[in-house]
Amino acid sequence: MADAALNTGRPLLRVDGPLKVTGGAKYAAEYDAPDLVHGVIVPSSIARGRIVSVDTRAAQAFPGVLKIFTHENRPWGAHFSVFFKDPMGPPGKPFRPLLDGQVHFSGQPVALIVAESFEAARDAAALVRVSYHTEAHKTDLEKEAVHAYTPPRTRLGVPPTPKPTGDADRAFASSPVKVEATYRASPENHHPMELFASTVVWGADKTITVYDKTQSPKSVQIYLKAAFLLFGRRVRVVSPYVGGAFGLGLRPQQSVFLAMLAAKALKRSVRVVIPRDQMYTLGYRANAIQTVSLGADEDGHLHALKQEAIAATSQYEDAQDPMLFFSGLLYGCENVKLAYKLAKLDTISPCDMRAPGAATGMFALESAMDELAYATGRDPLDLRLENYIDYDQMEHRKMSSKALRDCYTQGADKFGWSARTAAPRSMRDGRDLIGWGMATGIWDAALSPLPARATVTLTADNRLEVTTSVTDIGTGTYTILSQLAADAMQLPMDRVTTRLGDSSLPYNPTQGGSWTASTAGSAVQAACEKLKDKLLKHSHRTDQASLTSDPSVEFVTLLNVAGKARMEATATITNLPFGKKFTSATHSAVFVEVRIDEELGAIRVTRVVSAIAAGRILNPLTAQSQIRGAAIMAIGKALHEDAASDHNLGRCMAHSFADYHIPSNADVFDLEVIFVKELDTEVSPIGTKGLGEIGSVAVAPAIANAVFHATGYRVRELPITIDRLLPGLPL
Amino acid sequence: MKRFRYMKAVSVREAIGIFAAEPGAALMAGGTNLVDLMKYDVSTPTVVVDINGLPLHDITEQPDGGLRLGALVSNADVAYDPRITERYPLLSSAILAGASGQLRNMATVGGNLLQRTRCSYFYDVQVPCNKREPGSGCPAKTGLNRGHAILGASPLCIATHPSDMCVALSALDATILVEGPRGVRSIPFSEFHRLPGESPERDTTLEPGEIILAVDLPLLPPSMGYSYLKIRDRLSYAFALVSVAVLIKIDDRIIQQAHLSLGSVAHKAWRDKDAETLLVGAAPVRAVFKRIADRLLDSAIAQEQNGFKIELAHRATVRCLEQAAAGTPQSQANKRIC
Numbered sequence A: 001m002a003d004a005a006l007n008t009g010r011p012l013l014r015v016d017g018p019l020k021v022t023g024g025a026k027y028a029a030e031y032d033a034p035d036l037v038h039g040v041i042v043p044s045s046i047a048r049g050r051i052v053s054v055d056t057r058a059a060q061a062f063p064g065v066l067k068i069f070t071h072e073n074r075p076w077g078a079h080f081s082v083f084f085k086d087p088m089g090p091p092g093k094p095f096r097p098l099l100d101g102q103v104h105f106s107g108q109p110v111a112l113i114v115a116e117s118f119e120a121a122r123d124a125a126a127l128v129r130v131s132y133h134t135e136a137h138k139t140d141l142e143k144e145a146v147h148a149y150t151p152p153r154t155r156l157g158v159p160p161t162p163k164p165t166g167d168a169d170r171a172f173a174s175s176p177v178k179v180e181a182t183y184r185a186s187p188e189n190h191h192p193m194e195l196f197a198s199t200v201v202w203g204a205d206k207t208i209t210v211y212d213k214t215q216s217p218k219s220v221q222i223y224l225k226a227a228f229l230l231f232g233r234r235v236r237v238v239s240p241y242v243g244g245a246f247g248l249g250l251r252p253q254q255s256v257f258l259a260m261l262a263a264k265a266l267k268r269s270v271r272v273v274i275p276r277d278q279m280y281t282l283g284y285r286a287n288a289i290q291t292v293s294l295g296a297d298e299d300g301h302l303h304a305l306k307q308e309a310i311a312a313t314s315q316y317e318d319a320q321d322p323m324l325f326f327s328g329l330l331y332g333c334e335n336v337k338l339a340y341k342l343a344k345l346d347t348i349s350p351c352d353m354r355a356p357g358a359a360t361g362m363f364a365l366e367s368a369m370d371e372l373a374y375a376t377g378r379d380p381l382d383l384r385l386e387n388y389i390d391y392d393q394m395e396h397r398k399m400s401s402k403a404l405r406d407c408y409t410q411g412a413d414k415f416g417w418s419a420r421t422a423a424p425r426s427m428r429d430g431r432d433l434i435g436w437g438m439a440t441g442i443w444d445a446a447l448s449p450l451p452a453r454a455t456v457t458l459t460a461d462n463r464l465e466v467t468t469s470v471t472d473i474g475t476g477t478y479t480i481l482s483q484l485a486a487d488a489m490q491l492p493m494d495r496v497t498t499r500l501g502d503s504s505l506p507y508n509p510t511q512g513g514s515w516t517a518s519t520a521g522s523a524v525q526a527a528c529e530k531l532k533d534k535l536l537k538h539s540h541r542t543d544q545a546s547l548t549s550d551p552s553v554e555f556v557t558l559l560n561v562a563g564k565a566r567m568e569a570t571a572t573i574t575n576l577p578f579g580k581k582f583t584s585a586t587h588s589a590v591f592v593e594v595r596i597d598e599e600l601g602a603i604r605v606t607r608v609v610s611a612i613a614a615g616r617i618l619n620p621l622t623a624q625s626q627i628r629g630a631a632i633m634a635i636g637k638a639l640h641e642d643a644a645s646d647h648n649l650g651r652c653m654a655h656s657f658a659d660y661h662i663p664s665n666a667d668v669f670d671l672e673v674i675f676v677k678e679l680d681t682e683v684s685p686i687g688t689k690g691l692g693e694i695g696s697v698a699v700a701p702a703i704a705n706a707v708f709h710a711t712g713y714r715v716r717e718l719p720i721t722i723d724r725l726l727p728g729l730p731l
Numbered sequence B: 001m002k003r004f005r006y007m008k009a010v011s012v013r014e015a016i017g018i019f020a021a022e023p024g025a026a027l028m029a030g031g032t033n034l035v036d037l038m039k040y041d042v043s044t045p046t047v048v049v050d051i052n053g054l055p056l057h058d059i060t061e062q063p064d065g066g067l068r069l070g071a072l073v074s075n076a077d078v079a080y081d082p083r084i085t086e087r088y089p090l091l092s093s094a095i096l097a098g099a100s101g102q103l104r105n106m107a108t109v110g111g112n113l114l115q116r117t118r119c120s121y122f123y124d125v126q127v128p129c130n131k132r133e134p135g136s137g138c139p140a141k142t143g144l145n146r147g148h149a150i151l152g153a154s155p156l157c158i159a160t161h162p163s164d165m166c167v168a169l170s171a172l173d174a175t176i177l178v179e180g181p182r183g184v185r186s187i188p189f190s191e192f193h194r195l196p197g198e199s200p201e202r203d204t205t206l207e208p209g210e211i212i213l214a215v216d217l218p219l220l221p222p223s224m225g226y227s228y229l230k231i232r233d234r235l236s237y238a239f240a241l242v243s244v245a246v247l248i249k250i251d252d253r254i255i256q257q258a259h260l261s262l263g264s265v266a267h268k269a270w271r272d273k274d275a276e277t278l279l280v281g282a283a284p285v286r287a288v289f290k291r292i293a294d295r296l297l298d299s300a301i302a303q304e305q306n307g308f309k310i311e312l313a314h315r316a317t318v319r320c321l322e323q324a325a326a327g328t329p330q331s332q333a334n335k336r337i338c
């Protein structure tokens, strides 16, 4: 499969790279339209209550202001539509901007100013006066955790928390070695580089073109048509380039809703951009309090694994992510009990963020495994090997492949793990305490839960066009699809053009869940096979077998023989959720070195080795970028990121990058990536497993474990900031 | 952002004239702080007076052997000027510990002195803040105050002054040359910034209409040890949790003179000259350094979340003194603390 390939599997540069570095790639807020007007949001200052009045007089009188939308004058229709729902939304009632006078979270849009210029809209927004009837809010998870509940309805597309096996309570009670601890993870904001924005171009001919920052043009199109009852119109959603999204673009955002609301009412083209300081009003990675209980024998053999998570959600939706879904899959244990609960807060709904759930759940489990290693006197890596399993004990199924053992050995080798001395504080360099830590990662390997299509078209000039509606959010999708198509059609790369991110292209739901490479890639490959069959049929060639195996054949000659200017083929990939014989997952073993000043607590993550098992690697260059980027993001989770709220005000106060820290270049040292060989013929037709999330899962716990090894002090709360570490650094 | 008029001043007199006549006027140098604050509606000047055309762009020798830094010299030009790196390496180091290369190219000496606090409540016009809106209250006192002041705060305000450069200038005993409607005067650095007290809206002792012309650096005794140590939440591009600037003169293993200033712990760079006298005549050893750190911080008061800053400031003081005494100042390029 991969071996005969000319392009696939090679470290080719991104085909969209030149456009991106020269500014040729256009993003949602960069599209213009005749008479374009601009919308700016007025956010609420309170977390919960009712709007008593909105005084818009001064704003309305501001030069250039066209219209101010509030809950009092918003157009009818949008809000009462029973179809108001987005496909990725969790159970509950989705937030509907400007629906009524209720305030559900601090920063909620309470008015939209539309003006001739962005500046006029922004300046007028500052003149709007809102008075509220304030109600007591709840934003502190620590306080609301006592009211935690098991979500009654699970969210579509999120695997439910596995049922218990054995009797974990009893097994834990009778285990000779017990580790039980509570871990906390702070809320995080996605903060992609590109702001959320939407430019709605109102066409005279009943067409509406929406340039939107989204991971799914198709979902946005379906959502807009339903929410705004636009059935008589042609709505096209275009997002060819997306400057990162990290999950926040899985749901249609307020920007596109408000831009469409204004455009429809004014019959004009409208742009709405969510500024950086309102980013926290769009969604966040749920903060969580988790308790892990591990029972083992003296050798570290697991007998009981219990994990309870209490994660934040909003008052109006049961946001859910697979926080505990993977916890029973890594280690052999007959008694597993997982409990995933939610606590309601007066915040916006949490939203999937890279490796949703797993990044937080695995931080707790893998920290606890490290604690167990110390409790049993075992090397953390040996402990994991001791408990290795190669089947799915929760579903009693085989794994379609699992090269995690190779991740452990190759990662450890590269890192030099065997030189580690076990005792905390046993490695140092002058005043730097050195810590080596490791952790295991896991993420789902699946095709998209919804069917996906791709079309390939060969033209007489020997060019191939590949089209599918999904976006490339920086993942390298353009490049890998071109590689696959080039090989399938025996063409050089420069003959292939891939077009993505457009709802008018063949249906392909969403970039997300690490399923796009497998799903879109398989659809493209299948479409190419179909096209070849078609070409052979039309050209009446009888020597089909020899043709398709002869790499020197140019399919365009068949097109010419058939007397056609172009020929296309479309294939659909479906993922049937039932009757699966295998469980499929990507795995990682991550090894980390930290250096910590013994008195001052400044932490440097000087080395990260990520060994990844993710099936077939289509392009080692873009694949490594995925893993490195994810590792950097996880350094942020481990050491920096905290969308901290003032609970008196019920408001997130981390509005800018001065308050919301992400790693700077100086915080990133050596990041090494190893892809271990993993052949998987079941997971997807092209043998890939997806790479978007796996790089993020194990890095934060590996850092936390390294911090313990360096200092002998266990910080069970992320991010590990100096204030949290200092008590562990006695003079 | 609110609408404002924009004008370019061509002479110091003219700038002072406008500045004194129009209470809503703001001077703009590099703009890296002012424009940010305007975007967030924290500053709402009626007129922005661009002063970049004023002749305050030079670093000049002083008759007493010191240097004069024009108010409009960029932070980068100060940090890399050979006279600064040779004679005032502490200042160069402190500047390079701050912001980023791009910002240091824009930021000026005068603007850096007058940059405002980074308290997140100050920056959010939808919430109260006594510094921004006197009398509205201080949510930081009962809210997120992990980064706030441990020294010299008042019940009305616990904000810190965030500058790195100012910590060095404080240790260097710089003076600020200003000119206003009533003429030219010099302000000792320690009297330039003020504690919040009853009027946290005022950061400095500048009189209405006064503009900064220059910062004067006094001649230093030869071969002083120095170090600038900045501890922050990530390794670069973050404001300090605490920072320490030290200048120390040691002869025959006896401390002859020591200047020590703490940053990001108070409403101004924090110096205690009485405490410094404890060092004079003592040996440059850890026990002595600890004693002065104790003394510097014995009046420190923690808020709910920032108690660690007292301990951190203590440790950073000791370390910075060790670095300066050993002649191994903290490198701002290598993020390892030496």
Ligand SMILES: Cc1cc2nc3c(=O)[nH]c(=O)nc-3n(C[C@H](O)[C@H](O)[C@H](O)COP(=O)(O)OP(=O)(O)OC[C@H]3O[C@@H](n4cnc5c(N)ncnc54)[C@H](O)[C@@H]3O)c2cc1C
Pocket: B026, B027, B028, B029, B030, B031, B032, B033, B034, B035, B036, B051, B071, B072, B075, B097, B098, B099, B100, B103, B106, B107, B108, B109, B110, B111, B112, B113, B114, B115, B162, B163, B164, B165, B210, B211, B212, B213, B237, B238, B239, B240
């Ligand atoms: C992202 C970012 C990161 C930063 N990180 C750091 C850091 O780590 N450490 C640090 O110390 N600083 C940091 N800063 C702050 C930076 O140092 C200041 O913004 C800069 O020094 C201000 O200088 P400026 O010339 O741009 O001032 P401006 O923004 O032009 O002016 C600031 C204030 O000074 C007044 N002013 C300017 N010149 C004069 C004058 N001659 N007379 C009277 N008044 C005057 C203005 O009216 C205004 O009120 C950071 C800033 C940003 C934006």
